[in-house]
Amino acid sequence: MTGKKAQLTVDGIAEPIELPVYEGTTGPAVIDVRSLTNNGFFTFDPGFMSTASCESKITYIDGDEGILLYRGYPIEQLAEKSDYLECCYLLLNGELPNTKQKEEFVKAIRYHTMVHEQIHYFFNGFPRHAHPMSIMVGVVGALSAFYHEALKIESEDHRKTAALRLIAKMPTIAAMCYKYSIGQPFLYPRNDLSFSANFLYMMFGTPCETYLPNPVLVDAMDKIFLLHADHEQNASTSTVRLAGSTGANPYACISSGITALWGPAHGGANEAVLKMLIEIGDESHIEKYITKAKDKDDPFRLMGFGHRVYKNFDPRAKVLRAACQNVLSELGLENDPLLKIAMKLEKIALEDQYFIDRSLYPNVDFYSGIILKAIGIPVNMFTVIFATGRTPGWVAHWNEMISYPFKIGRPRQLYTGATLRDYPG
Numbered sequence: 001m002t003g004k005k006a007q008l009t010v011d012g013i014a015e016p017i018e019l020p021v022y023e024g025t026t027g028p029a030v031i032d033v034r035s036l037t038n039n040g041f042f043t044f045d046p047g048f049m050s051t052a053s054c055e056s057k058i059t060y061i062d063g064d065e066g067i068l069l070y071r072g073y074p075i076e077q078l079a080e081k082s083d084y085l086e087c088c089y090l091l092l093n094g095e096l097p098n099t100k101q102k103e104e105f106v107k108a109i110r111y112h113t114m115v116h117e118q119i120h121y122f123f124n125g126f127p128r129h130a131h132p133m134s135i136m137v138g139v140v141g142a143l144s145a146f147y148h149e150a151l152k153i154e155s156e157d158h159r160k161t162a163a164l165r166l167i168a169k170m171p172t173i174a175a176m177c178y179k180y181s182i183g184q185p186f187l188y189p190r191n192d193l194s195f196s197a198n199f200l201y202m203m204f205g206t207p208c209e210t211y212l213p214n215p216v217l218v219d220a221m222d223k224i225f226l227l228h229a230d231h232e233q234n235a236s237t238s239t240v241r242l243a244g245s246t247g248a249n250p251y252a253c254i255s256s257g258i259t260a261l262w263g264p265a266h267g268g269a270n271e272a273v274l275k276m277l278i279e280i281g282d283e284s285h286i287e288k289y290i291t292k293a294k295d296k297d298d299p300f301r302l303m304g305f306g307h308r309v310y311k312n313f314d315p316r317a318k319v320l321r322a323a324c325q326n327v328l329s330e331l332g333l334e335n336d337p338l339l340k341i342a343m344k345l346e347k348i349a350l351e352d353q354y355f356i357d358r359s360l361y362p363n364v365d366f367y368s369g370i371i372l373k374a375i376g377i378p379v380n381m382f383t384v385i386f387a388t389g390r391t392p393g394w395v396a397h398w399n400e401m402i403s404y405p406f407k408i409g410r411p412r413q414l415y416t417g418a419t420l421r422d423y424p425g
Contacts, residue, residue: 006031013039026060042412053409054241058091058396059232066312070230071095079319084225085109085195088167088392091230092399106195112168113189113198115176116146123180132177132384133262139173140166141255151249153402162250163395170388171195175202178381196222199388204376216330220323220371227316227364228386230393231309236260236267240394241401242409250398257394258387267383270369273304274379277338286344294354304366305349306359313361320367327374342370 004021017039020032030052033043045051060069068075071090078087082096089097089105097105122142126135144151147165150158176186179202187202197213200221205211231237239260243253261267280289292300307314328334334343346362349355372382 004029010041027062042414044414048238053233053238054401056233056397056400057094058400059230059393061232061309063307063309064311066310066315068231068315075227075315076319079223079226082226084222084229084389087226087229091392091396092163108164109168109195110191112165113172113191115169115172119146120186123176126180128181128183130181132174132181132381133258133387135177135180136173136384136387137255137258137262140170140258141252143169144249144251147251153247153249159250159399159402163399166250166254166395167391170391171199172202174381174384174388175199177384178203178378194218194222196225214330216326217375220327221375223319223323224368224371224385225389227319228389230390230396234266235263236390237394237397240398244398244401245406245409250395253398254391254394257390261387261390262383267386269303269365270372270386271379271382273366273369274338274373274382276303277341280341282337283341283344286341286348290348290352302345302360304369305355305362307363310363311359314363316364317362317367320364320371321362324367324371327371331374333374336374339370339374342366
């Protein structure tokens with residue numbers, strides 16, 4: 001906070017309106033416009049592109065410089081030295097855990113990995129062909145019915161319990177969504193495995209034989225979860241905060257975030273990458289599609305290149321690029337037709353001046369889509385995995401908002417409809 005002031009001069013008002021200016025620890029300063037309503041004005045900012053909806057200490061993004069920080073730590077360092085559960089602890093608590101705290105946190109997560117047995121029967125109400133995201137929205141929202149004994153949001157202990165349950169149960173629910181869609185039995189979690197190894201076990205294991213998760217795939221899966229754990233005030237996080245501002249329980253709030261993430265403009269980008277590769281179909285067609293992508297009058301767009309926030313290289317993509325190469329090498333998939341198309345597109349994007357000038361570098365969705373496809377995860381599960389990884393970020397933002405005095409969210413509008421009129425007759 002600073003003592004700086006901004007002045008707004010409006011025709012017809014004698015005195016300028018003074019507005020406080022606040023500065024954070026880094027990033028652009030903000031002008032506090034709350035007092036404008038006292039003068040008969042709202043601000044107009046479709047998409048909230050210039051509006052700070054809250055004060056937060058969790059995540060910082062500098063899109064121009066390609067920087068992403070979790071609680072001040074660069075994402076590249078966390079991906080190299082940390083793991084997903086440690087980042088969950090960091091996002092929730094503000095500091096990295098010491099050895100004892102890490103052990104206790106991992107133990108607590110493992111304690112909560114199972115879901116209530118009745119939830120197994122809940123799945124039977126869905127068609128087998130239902131999209132996994134539709135199932136996840138319903139099941140996560142229904143958790144409040146099973147864990148209603150700890151729903152006092154004003155209680156720090158209840159919020160902590162809800163956070164642990166959500167992070168722990170999300171991969172179990174995600175794997176159940178997949179197993180249900182293919183008609184295989186659900187597998188109970190194995191708490192002797194790491195978080196990401198356990199997820200792959202629940203996804204691909206069967207009661208018929210022992211499944212041993214490949215360490216290279218486990219590492220890639222953990223990095224995907226870690227890199228997606230939070231991304232500041234994006235659409236789904238803002239949805240969680242807005243729902244939370246009503247006093248709704250955390251399971252309902254996270255379910256609302258999953259719903260927002262389901263939108264193809266948000267969480268469906270890595271799914272769109274695979275659909276694009278399927279559309280291109282063969283390496284021989286790449287040049288034609290590159291030409292289409294460069295034609296501003298052609299509706300075709302290369303998916304997985306460039307980013308709304310990052311005007312430089314997506315820092316998460318740098319990490320996943322190496323993981324992607326490791327996975328393809330480990331599985332011997334360098335000659336997979338779709339993956340060969342992807343690698344050639346990557347080469348063109350990194351070398352073609354058209355893409356370089358426009359900062360259309362491969363983003364995190366490009367590489368995560370390739371990795372997930374190589375691992376054997378179907379396209380309709382991609383956004384479910386995104387939601388699983390993003391859960392600690394959603395919970396951290398929800399908890400941050402609830403922990404301080406807050407007001408119910410109430411955006412304003414510029415009304416351009418009919419004015420007062422009488423009913424005819």
